Amino acid sequence: MKQYYSIGETARLNNISIQTLRYYDKIGIFKPSYTDPDNGYRYYHVKQFFYLDIIKYLKYIRTPLEDINRIISSKCTPEHMQSFLEEQESVIEQEMENLERARRLLQRRKRQLNEQLEICDKKEEGLIYFRHIEEQTILKVGTPQVTPYDPPDLYVRKLADVLEERGDMVDNYYGFIYDLKSYKDSHDIYFDSIYTTICKGEKVSREGENIKLDTLPPGEYVCIAFDWSTKHYDSYYQKLYHYIESHGIQTDGKVYQVSLPINYSSSREEQFLTELKVLKK
Structure with missing residues (x-):
């Protein structure tokens, strides 16, 4: 089975843009497994897709990129992840409350x-x-x-x-x-x-x-x-x-x-x- 995929293939298989993958590489969140020194082409190992799913999940629940970077780059255990998700849940609940206030203000206006x-x-x-x-x-x-x-x-x-x-x-x-x-x-x-x-x-x-x-x-x-x-x-x-x-x-x-x-x-x-x-x- 093929194990290395170009940046275009990785983007297509994971429903993510090439521009996003390049940006993730630039800020160190998700770097390619291998970069060809001759032409600069990026290649990702198939096993990396699992971690890309984690990043996409954290992004979906509105986690700031700096927090994603910290989680990905540190030795984050399930206990640490559970604690973080509880904190993020509080953030989301506050955002929902703020949105509900905004909706009521809009309806009032x-x-x-x-x-x-x-x-x-x-x-x-x-x-x-x-x-x-x-x-x-x-x-x-x-x-x-x-x-x-x-x-x-x-x-x-x-x-x-x-x-x-x-x-x-x-x-x-x-x-x-x-x-x-x-x-x-x-x-x-x-x-x-x-x-x-x-x-x-x-x-x-x-x-x-x-x-x-x-x-x-x-x-x-x-x-x-x-x-x-x-x-x-x-x-x-x-x-x-x-x-x-x-x-x-x-x-x-x-x-x-x-x-x-x-x-x-x-x-x-x-x-x-x-x-x-x-x-x-």
């Missing part, structure tokens, strides 16, 4: 974009409309001195810091809560808090530092939507407020404002879609 598109359909001509909203879990931070005209970025960073500590991310969705009442103008509005939505059932480790978990209550909301503008914010608020008053609508006494980006380019002027919504009781 998709729901928010669906909501944004729904709001866009409603905003024409600044009409009042009603929208049913499911309960949402939120992380919020108190903001005693922030008005609709102040930049909220530093408060949003506080929320981001808490979420990033636990492997989550703040996304493009954030909102504000303040009292529903008759204001002389919107410069008299002060937000109670700024919030972002998170997945239901999530825990955070820094509750209490003016930051807490809460929920936005489910139900039917009376709403108005518009493209954010310092010039027109007051008129939209007043229109919503007077509609609620003139129709005798009972509410929970809070305005829930959400701001959503219309473009995602940092080089362009900021544009936000804003919705003001009030829960009917």
